[in-house]
Amino acid sequence: MKKYVAATITAAFLLTTGFAPHSYAAAPDGQNNSGYQNAISYDEYLARKGDVAPPARTADPDTEETAPRVDEGASNNDEAAPKKEKAAPNTDTNAPKREKAPNTDATAPKKERAVSDNNGAKRTNQGSARDNVISAGLKYLKTPYEFGSSRSSKSTMDCSEFVMWAYREGAGLDLGRGSSRTQLKYVKQNGILLQDISQLKKGDLVFFMSHRGSNESDYSGINRQQQRVTHVAIYMGDNKLLHTFSKKAGGVKVTDFRGTAWELRFIAGGSLL
Incomplete structure (x- = not known):
């Protein structure tokens, strides 16, 4: 009976202030859960009143998603950069070719070898x-x-x-x-x-x-x-x-x-x- 009275007083106080805990799995002594739909935790209540800063959320190491990985197929910037086009071969077949100078040694008179x-x-x-x-x-x-x-x-x-x-x-x-x-x-x-x-x-x-x-x-x-x-x-x-x-x-x-x-x-x- 004492537990019931204490729970009733607490609930009434919280309802008048607009806060209610939601951390219970069920209402006390099997009471209806409808009054707890919008309840918040006691820690959040204190934070709203400005008494205590809300605790920082820590990610569960087993369930936290990591940052998206870079596609393993991608390469560094240098390799991914577009390759420069090779210079096109000179296909101008109409360009005039340089004439070789005629060998005049054969016609020139040979000097007598010393x-x-x-x-x-x-x-x-x-x-x-x-x-x-x-x-x-x-x-x-x-x-x-x-x-x-x-x-x-x-x-x-x-x-x-x-x-x-x-x-x-x-x-x-x-x-x-x-x-x-x-x-x-x-x-x-x-x-x-x-x-x-x-x-x-x-x-x-x-x-x-x-x-x-x-x-x-x-x-x-x-x-x-x-x-x-x-x-x-x-x-x-x-x-x-x-x-x-x-x-x-x-x-x-x-x-x-x-x-x-x-x-x-x-x-x-x-x-x-």
């Missing part, structure tokens, strides 16, 4: 050098022979000094002041050694062994590559040699090559040009 040797001396192309060596040698025709000549006066010459001056003046090559053996060594280091007479060209050097006789049998069975060089000459072409070899022969002269003892004494040729 050739330098290991000693720094300059000479003209191979064909001219060969001719020049022979021309330089012919200037000394009939110069007296002297074995072991001085290499300085040109008044007398032996075979290697004659070759030295012809190559120095005709081709700009300094073969040194040595003997025919020294000149063979120079060829091996700086030129091409020729083993057959048929390989010789005008202006090439020709090396010989000592005289053994005038018959082929005098040289049979000899290993030519092991023989000591004792003479050098310049091949003129057309089966001719330009050289000097004795006082009796008259000094610098032109002789035949094949069919003579010179052919039998042949050791090797040397090409430097």
Whole structure:
């Protein structure tokens, strides 16, 4: 009975002020719920009166909807930006093409090529050098022979000094002041050694062994590559040699090559040009 009286007093007070609780599941002691349709909670009542600030609503972590997610298919701004159109290819086939300048090198006369040797001396192309060596040698025709000549006066010459001056003046090559053996060594280091007479060209050097006789049998069975060089000459072409070899022969002269003892004494040729 006491509970009923207290509930009645409270309800009457709240109704006069326009507030009523709505937090009850049912009216007290089974009373009708119609009087509680518009009731509010006690906390809200206090807030309306200004006594206490309303509590902040907290979302239930299990039921709160999260912010809408960005579409996973979308990409960043850079990739989503429209791609720039590629420059259209130049389809103007009517544009005039540039004409290539004609190559005038083929029609222009070729300059004679300068050739330098290991000693720094300059000479003209191979064909001219060969001719020049022979021309330089012919200037000394009939110069007296002297074995072991001085290499300085040109008044007398032996075979290697004659070759030295012809190559120095005709081709700009300094073969040194040595003997025919020294000149063979120079060829091996700086030129091409020729083993057959048929390989010789005008202006090439020709090396010989000592005289053994005038018959082929005098040289049979000899290993030519092991023989000591004792003479050098310049091949003129057309089966001719330009050289000097004795006082009796008259000094610098032109002789035949094949069919003579010179052919039998042949050791090797040397090409430097």
